Amino acid sequence: MASTFRFFPLVIVTLFAGLARSLPYFPEHEAYNLNQNKSATNPLEYWGEWPDHQFHPSPENWRMPFYSLFLDRFVNGDPSNDNSNGTAFEVDMLSTQLRVGGDIAGLVDTLDYLQGMGIKVGDLQRPHSNMKALTTHHDALTLTPPQALYISGSPFINQPWSADSFSPLDLTLLDSHFGNIAEWRRAIDEIHKRGMYVVLENTMSTMGDLIGFEGYLNTTTPFSFKEHNAIWKSPRRYWDFPLGDDSVECKYPRFWDEHGVLVGDDVMSQMTTCRTSDFDQVSRCSCFPTTTPHP
Numbered sequence: 001m002a003s004t005f006r007f008f009p010l011v012i013v014t015l016f017a018g019l020a021r022s023l024p025y026f027p028e029h030e031a032y033n034l035n036q037n038k039s040a041t042n043p044l045e046y047w048g049e050w051p052d053h054q055f056h057p058s059p060e061n062w063r064m065p066f067y068s069l070f071l072d073r074f075v076n077g078d079p080s081n082d083n084s085n086g087t088a089f090e091v092d093m094l095s096t097q098l099r100v101g102g103d104i105a106g107l108v109d110t111l112d113y114l115q116g117m118g119i120k121v122g123d124l125q126r127p128h129s130n131m132k133a134l135t136t137h138h139d140a141l142t143l144t145p146p147q148a149l150y151i152s153g154s155p156f157i158n159q160p161w162s163a164d165s166f167s168p169l170d171l172t173l174l175d176s177h178f179g180n181i182a183e184w185r186r187a188i189d190e191i192h193k194r195g196m197y198v199v200l201e202n203t204m205s206t207m208g209d210l211i212g213f214e215g216y217l218n219t220t221t222p223f224s225f226k227e228h229n230a231i232w233k234s235p236r237r238y239w240d241f242p243l244g245d246d247s248v249e250c251k252y253p254r255f256w257d258e259h260g261v262l263v264g265d266d267v268m269s270q271m272t273t274c275r276t277s278d279f280d281q282v283s284r285c286s287c288f289p290t291t292t293p294h295p
Contacts (some may be wrong), residue, residue: 025039034174036049046172059197066199067149072099076103105183151200154168156170223283227280230279
């Protein structure tokens with residue numbers, strides 16, 4: 001019996017959120033494109049299937065120790081995909097900024113080693129029932145071997161040098177540095193055969209460096225309530241998210257500052273328009289809160 005999936009055929013349905021249009025079907029990307037509908041023009045029409053596959057049941061309780069790993073920094077099982085983009089900025093074992101070469105083939109080659117470390121599934125209903133002498137949940141988590149693998153980053157295509165996989169460029173196209181659909185399927189089967197579970201990280205809130213602000217491509221963009229014109233920095237772009245530079249009237253939600261105080265009219269009165277874009281174009285914003293150092 002064929003198993004039908006929506007968007008991702010391997011492990012977890014929640015790997016995709018929203019209506020990411022991503023890459024339509026192109027024959028040259030068939031081994032890596034998760035959308036198998038050749039005529040689809042709308043993301044709701046995307047589909048794929050894993051023929052003759054029986055899905056592995058999820059545990060009733062996911063509260064178990066995990067063994068986490070970055071695929072690129074793990075094991076290089078297939079050196080032929082190291083420089084799959086054909087650039088000079090991909091794999092360099094001596095660099096901390098480029099890729100090392102780890103891939104899904106390397107993970108499969110290492111599963112016996114990981115299983116020997118004790119990564120296995122026990123009694124999921126009562127994961128610590130064989131440790132009655134333990135008196136705290138913390139002790140149980142500390143002493144119980146990991147029971148599942150957590151692959152950090154995303155499996156999707158990233159910029160050639162993005163080893164951490166936190167900058168996906170397309171949300172239905174697998175990264176050729178890691179492996180194609182067939183290799184990922186084999187890996188999932190091999191992991192399940194050993195009594196392990198596997199979770200792939202859902203990385204969509206961080207994206208690749210494809211967009212810049214007009215006039216500020218090489219410098220910090222000042223904040224503007226009117227927002228800036230955005231431009232694509234290269235021919236590569238997201239299929240999903242159109243840019244828009246037309247201003248329209250809009251009503252913003254309430255905001256609170258870092259002290260928990262409601263932002264007043266002195267600020268809100270300046271926030272009267274929005275750009276017709278899927279992106280906020282007010283300025284370059286930091287990913288993490290910034291703090292004033294204490295003397």
